[in-house]
Amino acid sequence: QPGAFGISFDSDRDKNAAVVPTFNRNEKLALQEQRRRLPVFQHRREILYLVEHHATVIIVGETGSGKTTQIPQYLLEAGWCSHGRMVACTQPRRVAAMTVAARVAEETGSPLGQAVGYGIRFEDVSTPGTTQIRFCTDGVLLQEMLQDPLLTAYSVIMVDEAHERSLATDTLLGLLKKVQRRRPDLRVIVASATLEAERVAAFFDASTVRGAAAKAGDLSKQPAILSVEGRTHSVQIHYLEKPCSDYVRAAVQAAADIHREDMPGDILIFLTGQQECEDCVSMLEEEARKVRAGRAALRLMPVPLYAGLPAAAQLAAFEHSPRGYRKVVVATNIAETSVTIDGVVYVIDCCHSKQASYNPLTGLESLLVAPVSKASASQRAGRAGRMRPGHCFRLCTEADFQALHDATVPEMQRAELSGTVLRLKALGVDNMMTFDWLAPPPAETMVRALELLHALGALDASARLSRPTGQQLAELPVDARLGAVLLASVRLGCSEEAVTVVAMLSVHSVWAGAHGERKALEAAKAKFAVGEGDLVTYLNVWKAWQDSGRDRKWAARNFVNHRTLLRAADIRSQLCHHLRRLRIALESCDAEVSLLRKALTAGLLMNAVQLVDTANDISDPASAGINVYRILRSTGPGPPPKLRIHASSVLARTRPQWLVFWQMQQSSSGWFEMQEVTAVEPHWLPELAAHVYSHKGIRS
Numbered sequence: 001q002p003g004a005f006g007i008s009f010d011s012d013r014d015k016n017a018a019v020v021p022t023f024n025r026n027e028k029l030a031l032q033e034q035r036r037r038l039p040v041f042q043h044r045r046e047i048l049y050l051v052e053h054h055a056t057v058i059i060v061g062e063t064g065s066g067k068t069t070q071i072p073q074y075l076l077e078a079g080w081c082s083h084g085r086m087v088a089c090t091q092p093r094r095v096a097a098m099t100v101a102a103r104v105a106e107e108t109g110s111p112l113g114q115a116v117g118y119g120i121r122f123e124d125v126s127t128p129g130t131t132q133i134r135f136c137t138d139g140v141l142l143q144e145m146l147q148d149p150l151l152t153a154y155s156v157i158m159v160d161e162a163h164e165r166s167l168a169t170d171t172l173l174g175l176l177k178k179v180q181r182r183r184p185d186l187r188v189i190v191a192s193a194t195l196e197a198e199r200v201a202a203f204f205d206a207s208t209v210r211g212a213a214a215k216a217g218d219l220s221k222q223p224a225i226l227s228v229e230g231r232t233h234s235v236q237i238h239y240l241e242k243p244c245s246d247y248v249r250a251a252v253q254a255a256a257d258i259h260r261e262d263m264p265g266d267i268l269i270f271l272t273g274q275q276e277c278e279d280c281v282s283m284l285e286e287e288a289r290k291v292r293a294g295r296a297a298l299r300l301m302p303v304p305l306y307a308g309l310p311a312a313a314q315l316a317a318f319e320h321s322p323r324g325y326r327k328v329v330v331a332t333n334i335a336e337t338s339v340t341i342d343g344v345v346y347v348i349d350c351c352h353s354k355q356a357s358y359n360p361l362t363g364l365e366s367l368l369v370a371p372v373s374k375a376s377a378s379q380r381a382g383r384a385g386r387m388r389p390g391h392c393f394r395l396c397t398e399a400d401f402q403a404l405h406d407a408t409v410p411e412m413q414r415a416e417l418s419g420t421v422l423r424l425k426a427l428g429v430d431n432m433m434t435f436d437w438l439a440p441p442p443a444e445t446m447v448r449a450l451e452l453l454h455a456l457g458a459l460d461a462s463a464r465l466s467r468p469t470g471q472q473l474a475e476l477p478v479d480a481r482l483g484a485v486l487l488a489s490v491r492l493g494c495s496e497e498a499v500t501v502v503a504m505l506s507v508h509s510v511w512a513g514a515h516g517e518r519k520a521l522e523a524a525k526a527k528f529a530v531g532e533g534d535l536v537t538y539l540n541v542w543k544a545w546q547d548s549g550r551d552r553k554w555a556a557r558n559f560v561n562h563r564t565l566l567r568a569a570d571i572r573s574q575l576c577h578h579l580r581r582l583r584i585a586l587e588s589c590d591a592e593v594s595l596l597r598k599a600l601t602a603g604l605l606m607n608a609v610q611l612v613d614t615a616n617d618i619s620d621p622a623s624a625g626i627n628v629y630r631i632l633r634s635t636g637p638g639p640p641p642k643l644r645i646h647a648s649s650v651l652a653r654t655r656p657q658w659l660v661f662w663q664m665q666q667s668s669s670g671w672f673e674m675q676e677v678t679a680v681e682p683h684w685l686p687e688l689a690a691h692v693y694s695h696k697g698i699r700s
C-alpha cells in the first residue's frame, strides 16, 4: 500500500546506485587505510602547522570528516603528548565521549583506558601517567579546572562539537581564553560541524593589531581558521502531505514503507527521548515480524541509541548490519553530529527534540519537546548521504518545516545557570556580567541563579562564595540543589539515605518497562510506592534491591532497571568518597524518613508548591478541584504558572497539600508537570530558609 509520504522511490538512479557495492567495503579495509581515506587526512600537515604556530585554531568540517577521531591522533603522533601532558578532546555528550574514545583506542591498537581514555561524570576510564589522549565531556573538564585551574595536565584542548553551543562549551571557551593569557604554551582547537567560524575567531583574537601576523616561528595570537571539505552525496528530502499526530507511529510506518521498497541501506530514525526510542523499537520489532522485504528477505533489526543506554548496548548501533538484516537505529539527537553511524541511507526525522527551557521571569525550568531548527534538521538529513545518495523523510509538512527557526538558540540563553555561576565563582570569576562570554546570558537568568544560590546558602552577603557551604557545593559533582540536599542531610543525620536518593536521581529511568507492559509496570511500581513521594519510593527500591543481594532476576521481576541500579550504586560510592574528602561522615536515619524529606526540602526549597483549591474556579472548569498546584516563592509579574503532578508520579492520585519537586516537563497543552515529587510539611520551609519563606507566608 502507498506510504504516508505518497511517494515511492522507484527512480532508476537509486536502484542503480544500490548495485554499486559501497556498503561493506569499508569493513574490509584495514583501519589504517580507513584513516587515510578520511577528508581530514588531506589536511594533516596543515593542521599540525597551524597548531604549532597559532594559539587557537578553528576547524570546521562536516560530520564524519574525521575531526574527532583523527586530530587528537595527529597531535599525539606529532609529539604533543610528551612531558606527561595530554591532549584533551571535549564532547557535549557522554555517549560521544565514550564511543569515540573506544574507536580511537581501537585505531591506535591499545586497550581503552591506556593511551586513549575518557572521562564522563562519575566515570573515569584513563590511567594517570599513561593516558595521552583523553576524551571527556565539557562538564568534566570544567569540574577539573577547580583542582587545576590552568589545566596544566594538557598541552592541547580541543573543544569539539562547538556548534552545539552547550552551556559547558560556551563557559569553557570563555575560561580557556583567560587561561591562554597565563599559559602561552597551551593550544586550543575549536572544532565544529557548522559554525560561525569568524565569530569564534574574533572572540579568541588577542592580537593587538589585527592582521599583523606573528613573525615566522613565533606563536600567533590570532586564531587560524581551517575548513575541511565534506564528502557527502545528495540527499532527497520528502515531506508529509498531511501533518501527523503521532510521530513515533509515523516513523515506524515510514521505516516499514522503506523496507518494503527492498533497497539496501540502513535506516536512522530521530526521536526525542528514551521512552519514544524504546516504544519505537518495540513497534518496529512487531513490524519486523509482519513485513519481510520480498526478494532480499531482509529482516528489520531495530537498535536504540540514547544517552541513558548502557555502554555495551550503545555500541550495537555502530556495528554493521549482519547479513540478511537491515539495521534501524532509533536515536535521539545524539546521532545528529556527535557520532557517525556508517551505512545509513535513509533518515526519518520527527523534526523535534527534547530541550531544556528556562523562564527567568518565573524561575521555572522544564524539559519540553519542541521543534528543531532548520540547521539541526539539515544536519540530521546529512546523515543519509554518507555512503551514497540518500533520502530523508521529515515527519512534517513542508509548510510546517518552512516555519522552523533557522538556528538553535545556544543553551546559555535558555538554561538555568546556578551550576555555571557556582563553578565560575569557585574559579574566582565573581562578576558574571563582565565575564568574557561568547554570547552573554540574559541578565534576569543571572539574577535568578544568584537568588537560588543565595537561598541555598552558597553565597555570602557580598555575593561571594560562602565557606564552607558554597565551596563544598561547587566541589560536589552534582547539581547545586542536590548538593544542598546532601549537606542538609548531614546536619539532619540522614546522609546515608540522601546519598542514595541523589545517586538515583543522577541516573536515567529507574523503572524498566517495555512497550505494552505499562499495566504490569504500574502494578510493580505500586509495590514500592509510598505516600511520601517518588524519592522515598526510590529509596525503597534501592533497599529492596540491596536486600535481594543486587539480584538481576529480582530486578527483572519487579520492573526495575538492573543496570541503572548498578550505575547508581557506583555513583553512590563515588559520592560517599567525595563526602569523605570534605570530611563529612555518613549517618543513617533508619526508619525516620521525615528527616530525609526535610533534607530534600532544604535543597529543593525553591521548588515548593501548594495544592490550590480550584473547586470554585469557574474560569477553568476542566481543572476545577483537581490536580493544580501553585509555586510558593515569588514568580514575578504575570499570572502564576499552573503546575500539576505528572502521571508517572506515585503521588499522581493522592495529591498531598504541600510538596517539593525535582524535575518538570512541559506538556503539549502548556501544563508544567512535576516529576519526582516529595510530600513535605509547610512549616519546614521557614525553618530551613527564613531568608526565603516567612511563617506568615506559609499557611495551611
Ligand code: ADP
Binding pocket: 038, 061, 062, 063, 064, 065, 066, 067, 068, 069, 070, 099, 100, 102, 103, 318, 337, 338, 339, 340, 342
Ligand atoms: P567527525 O568528528 O568529523 O564528525 P569522526 O572522527 O567522528 O568525524 O568520524 C570519522 C569516521 O570514523 C566516521 O566516518 C566513521 O566511519 C568512523 N567512526 C567514528 N566512530 C566510530 C565508531 N564508534 N565505530 C566505527 N566507526 C567509527
Ligand code: MG
Binding pocket: 064, 067, 068, 069, 160, 161, 337, 338, 339
Ligand atoms: Mg566529531
